[in-house]
Amino acid sequence: xxxxxxxxxxxxxxxxxxxxxxxxxxxxxxxxxxxxxxxxxxxxxxxxxxxxxxxxxxxxxxxxxxxxxxxxxxxxxxxxxxxxxxxxxxxxxxxxxxxxxxxxxxxxxxxxxxxxxxxxxxxxxxxxxxxxxxxxxxxxxxxxxxxxxxxxxxxxxxxxxxxxxxxxxxxxxxxxxxxxxxxxxxxxxxxxxxxxxxxxxxxxxxxxxxxxxxxxxxxxxxxxxxxxxxxxxxxxxxxxxxxxxxxxxxxxxxxxxxxxxxxxxxxxxxxxxxxxxxxxxxxxxxxxxxxxxxxxxxxxxxxxxxxxxxxxxxxxxxxxxxxxxxxxxxxxxxxxxxxxxxxxxxxxxxxxxxxxxxxxxxxxxxxxxxxxxxxxxxxxxxxxxxxxxxxxxxxxxxxxxxxxxxxxxxxxxxxxxxxxxxxxxxxxxxxxxxxxxxxxxxxxxxxxxxxxxxxxxxxxxxxxxxxx
Amino acid sequence: xxxxxxxxxxxxxxxxxxxxxxxxxxxxxxxxxxxxxxxxxxxxxxxxxxxxxxxxxxxxxxxxxxxxxxxxxxxxxxxxxxxxxxxxxxxxxxxxxxxxxxxxxxxxxxxxxxxxxxxxxxxxxxxxxxxxxxxxxxxxxxxxxxxxxxxxxxxxxxxxxxxxxxxxxxxxxxxxxxxxxxxxxxxxxxxxxxxxxxxxxxxxxxxxxxxxxxxxxxxxxxxxxxxxxxxxxxxxxxxxxxxxxxxxxxxxxxxxxxxxxxxxxxxxxxxxxxxxxxxxxxxxxxxxxxxxxxxxxxxxxxxxxxxxxxxxxxxxxxxxxxxxxxxxxxxxxxxxxxxxxxxxxxxxxxxxxxxxxxxxxx
Numbered sequence: 153x154x155x156x157x158x159x160x161x162x163x164x165x166x167x168x169x170x171x172x173x174x175x176x177x178x179x180x181x182x183x184x185x186x187x188x189x190x191x192x193x194x195x196x197x198x199x200x201x202x203x204x205x206x207x208x209x210x211x212x213x214x215x216x217x218x219x220x221x222x223x224x225x226x227x228x229x230x231x232x233x234x235x236x237x238x239x240x241x242x243x244x245x246x247x248x249x250x251x252x253x254x255x256x257x258x259x260x261x262x263x264x265x266x267x268x269x270x271x272x273x274x275x276x277x278x279x280x281x282x283x284x285x286x287x288x289x290x291x292x293x294x295x296x297x298x299x300x301x302x303x304x305x306x307x308x309x310x311x312x313x314x315x316x317x318x319x320x321x322x323x324x325x326x327x328x329x330x331x332x333x334x335x336x337x338x339x340x341x342x343x344x345x346x347x348x349x350x351x352x353x354x355x356x357x358x359x360x361x362x363x364x365x366x367x368x369x370x371x372x373x374x375x376x377x378x379x380x381x382x383x384x385x386x387x388x389x390x391x392x393x394x395x396x397x398x399x400x401x402x403x404x405x406x407x408x409x410x411x412x413x414x415x416x417x418x419x420x421x422x423x424x425x426x427x428x429x430x431x432x433x434x435x436x437x438x439x440x441x442x443x444x445x446x447x448x449x450x451x452x453x454x455x456x457x458x459x460x461x462x463x464x465x466x467x468x469x470x471x472x473x474x475x476x477x478x479x480x481x482x483x484x485x486x487x488x489x490x491x492x493x494x495x496x497x498x499x500x501x502x503x504x505x506x507x508x509x510x511x512x513x514x515x516x517x518x519x520x521x522x523x524x525x526x527x528x529x530x531x532x533x534x535x536x537x538x539x540x541x542x543x544x545x546x547x548x549x550x551x552x553x554x555x556x557x558x559x560x561x562x563x564x565x566x567x568x569x570x571x572x573x574x575x576x577x578x579x580x581x582x583x584x585x586x587x588x589x590x591x592x593x594x595x596x597x598x599x600x601x602x603x604x605x606x607x608x609x610x611x612x613x614x615x616x617x618x619x620x
Numbered sequence: 621x622x623x624x625x626x627x628x629x630x631x632x633x634x635x636x637x638x639x640x641x642x643x644x645x646x647x648x649x650x651x652x653x654x655x656x657x658x659x660x661x662x663x664x665x666x667x668x669x670x671x672x673x674x675x676x677x678x679x680x681x682x683x684x685x686x687x688x689x690x691x692x693x694x695x696x697x698x699x700x701x702x703x704x705x706x707x708x709x710x711x712x713x714x715x716x717x718x719x720x721x722x723x724x725x726x727x728x729x730x731x732x733x734x735x736x737x738x739x740x741x742x743x744x745x746x747x748x749x750x751x752x753x754x755x756x757x758x759x760x761x762x763x764x765x766x767x768x769x770x771x772x773x774x775x776x777x778x779x780x781x782x783x784x785x786x787x788x789x790x791x792x793x794x795x796x797x798x799x800x801x802x803x804x805x806x807x808x809x810x811x812x813x814x815x816x817x818x819x820x821x822x823x824x825x826x827x828x829x830x831x832x833x834x835x836x837x838x839x840x841x842x843x844x845x846x847x848x849x850x851x852x853x854x855x856x857x858x859x860x861x862x863x864x865x866x867x868x869x870x871x872x873x874x875x876x877x878x879x880x881x882x883x884x885x886x887x888x889x890x891x892x893x894x895x896x897x898x899x900x901x902x903x904x905x906x907x908x909x910x911x912x913x914x915x916x917x918x919x920x921x922x923x924x925x926x927x928x929x930x931x932x933x934x935x936x937x938x939x940x941x942x943x944x945x946x947x948x949x950x951x952x953x954x955x956x957x958x959x960x961x962x963x964x965x966x967x968x969x970x971x972x973x974x975x976x977x978x979x980x981x982x
Contacts, residue, residue: 163631171638178645185652190750192660207816207851265981266973270935288982340781341814 177383180391187390209337210238211330211407212316214307216300217243220321221251225259227321230361232287236330240289242307243321247276247297256292260284265291273305273418281310300403301419301426308418311410318427320404323350324358333407344409344434347401349385352378399435400428412438670707673697678715681730682723694733705739709755712736716762724762731763744771754786761790769794776802781812788821796829804837807852808845815851822855831856838864843875850881862888869894876903883909892917899925904934911937915944923948927959930968938968942975 213231217224224243231241245253256262267281276298284290295306304318317333319325326332329348336346354377355369369375385402392398401408403426413419416433419426677697681690700708712734716727731737736759744756757775760768772794775787788806791799803825807818822830834856838849846868853861865886868878879898883906886895895917898910911929914922929941946956960972 160631167631167635167638171642174642178642178649181649182645185649185656188656192656192751207819209816263981266970266977268935268938268967268970268974283977283981285981288978338814338816340812342811 181387183394184387184390187394209315210313212311212313213241213319214304214316215243215319215321216246216303217252217321218246219248219250221255223322224252225255226361234330235327242310243292244303244307245294246303253294260290261286262292272309272414275302275306299421301421305418314410315407316410317407318403323404324353324363344412345401346407348405350402350404352381399431401431403427667707674711682727685726706755709759713758728763737763757786757790761793764794766794785817789824792825796825800825800829800833822852827857831860835860835864843878847877847881853885866890879906880909883913886913904937908937908940911941911944915947930963931965938971942971946975946979
């Protein structure tokens with residue numbers, strides 16, 4: 153490859169990068185504009201159903217501080233003046249080498265507090281916990297240096313309330329910040345985290361921890377920083393949020409449900425972007441939980457819909473592997489049972505050459521699947537020492553419907569797997585069983601058909617029933 | 621430039637076109653931001669001017685009703701243009717929410733005189749924006765417009781959380797007895813309704829309307845239903861709340877989550893035998909809630925139980941047990957310190973120290 157070719161390829165690479173980056177920013181900006189317009193429209197109504205303050209969740213504010221002697225007093229004073237019914241402030245002195253702890257002790261009249269410290273998330277050693285004699289909602293935790301993530305974890309361990317808000321020691325909050333950041337938790341009770349917009353205070357007049365006058369900095373460099381913060385916090389976050397794809401909530405000001413954070417193991421201390429890493433981990437865990445809930449819900453409502461005649465046809469989508477599919481179906485079918493109808497499932501091994509044209513074959517016919525044996529089947533069975541035509545009682549699918557209705561469906565997982573026919577998978581036959589069982593328990597009013605059958609080789613995802 | 625680009629190789633042409641697209645998109649964005657900002661400033665200015673004129677007048681009408689003097693002032697005041705309707709509706713609704721009794725009735729009469737019902741109907745029917753629909757629903761609710769019932773019920777199932785909550789509030793304003801059944805159904809089915817906001821809606825309906833339906837729904841409901849609704853029991857008549865709690869706790873088989881919900885709100889001495897029994901429940905959160913409840917309701921005979929809970933393996937159980945002990949009104953500092961010295965479990969002793977220190981600081 154000549155130098156010219158390399159330059160030509162490099163040109164395309166750079167241009168593609170430029171387009172993707174700027175295209176992405178522009179799309180995000182448009183999304184955030186729509187988000188902002190909706191926000192203004194909704195906020196034009198002041199007469200909301202008032203949040204009943206006794207039901208508002210109290211908040212623990214966690215302030216990690218490392219060598220913050222110059223600013224910590226003003227920050228804590230400002231936090232003490234926030235407007236919110238119930239909150240506590242936990243300052244973590246993360247092994248500061250300056251006078252951070254002395255300043256705090258002097259300014260807020262701290263005394264040693266016999267905290268029964270509980271280490272839910274492992275952290276560096278905690279040396280002492282102090283409490284203010286003037287402000288009963290202020291505690292200071294003195295610990296060995298372990299970084300910001302470690303300090304936040306220590307704060308979470310000490311937090312008494314169900315929500316915690318991470319705040320940088322040099323952040324300046326507006327008096328109503330907690331109300332603002334809590335709003336999404338009130339508007340949707342499924343909210344687990346919310347971040348505030350951070351802006352640059354360079355050029356602003358700050359007095360006693362509050363912004364008195366908003367202005368831009370005289371420094372060109374600081375102006376670039378202001379632009380970058382606007383891009384990242386205002387447009388970036390607003391753009392990602394409607395997609396439920398917010399990947400970062402700034403450690404400088406973010407509100408979290410404590411138990412969710414603890415359940416994912418808190419902040420990781422071996423990474424640089426601990427705030428982003430935590431949010432991504434929370435996304436993953438909660439998405440997995442949602443998936444599991446959705447599947448359970450579908451199955452729970454299936455029987456109700458069948459008995460109330462709401463379901464006229466049943467579309468079944470299966471994503472299951474060969475290994476474990478029968479187990480998944482067994483779990484799924486167990487959920488169809490209730491006090492009146494019992495659905496049992498055992499794996500039934502139908503032998504080859506069975507002449508009986510009973511329900512198992514009916515199931516297959518409903519599905520349009522042939523159950524005829526194929527060349528090589530007998531050999532495969534003999535290799536597995538399975539007697540042709542025999543029934544192994546331990547491997548049997550059995551659906552017991554209401555009254556005398558009874559459908560037995562052969563699954564023959566191992567047998568059919570051995571046959572290697574592409575359509576005669578155990579999943580396919582077991583699905584027929586599901587459909588017929590559903591018809592039986594629903595009073596034979598359900599026409600079953602498979603609209604889509606997908607077998608993922610690696611996946612161990614459970615069977616999912618989609619009701620049309 | 622275009623001639624140059626047209627005669628260049630594909631890379632230059634592609635770069636030029638893509639750059640132009642990016643520049644145009646950025647310019648559109650910039651213009652949108654400027655327009656948004658200017659509209660916001662204009663909106664705020666217009667709102668301030670409107671409030672300066674209308675707030676005193678509306679306040680006066682709320683206090684005095686429509687008498688000849690306020691009527692004359694109203695006639696002298698220029699009615700807002702269609703663009704400014706939402707200022708009037710918003711101001712009127714804010715005032716409605718801050719009033720009770722005769723003030724509300726005066727304001728409703730003033731609302732009809734100002735034609736707010738027609739404004740709200742127009743907004744609701746045109747379905748222009750979310751903000752207008754929200755304003756319309758709340759206004760019609762405050763006016764008690766029974767003819768709007770079906771339209772507002774339709775909003776109850778809106779995918780927008782705020783609009784559905786507003787609809788619930790409006791229905792409770794119009795006819796709380798009729799609305800409460802539907803609201804309870806949605807409390808159970810809508811996961812997005814936050815407890816604090818639901819409590820606000822139930823408060824709007826009033827204890828008279830919600831007590832019996834909540835009582836019936838809890839006692840007839842599944843454990844999930846019971847757990848969700850029990851948290852609102854403090855808002856119903858005390859006798860009814862106590863009856864529900866007593867009945868649930870007296871059951872032989874009861875879901876753990878329901879026990880927890882009951883313990884959070886129990887405040888009658890009838891429950892004491894249950895509370896004592898539940899201090900040895902296998903689930904830690906039930907023990908914790910039992911300890912907290914004993915702190916509210918317990919007597920001197922419960923000190924031994926609470927001291928026992930100080931040796932619990934769960935931090936929160938120890939913490940609430942210690943808080944319960946320290947909060948008991950009949951124990952003074954000296955008695956507490958004697959008790960503390962008798963605690964042999966080191967974790968329990970640490971916790972007792974912590975809570976005593978908290979009490980000293982508070």
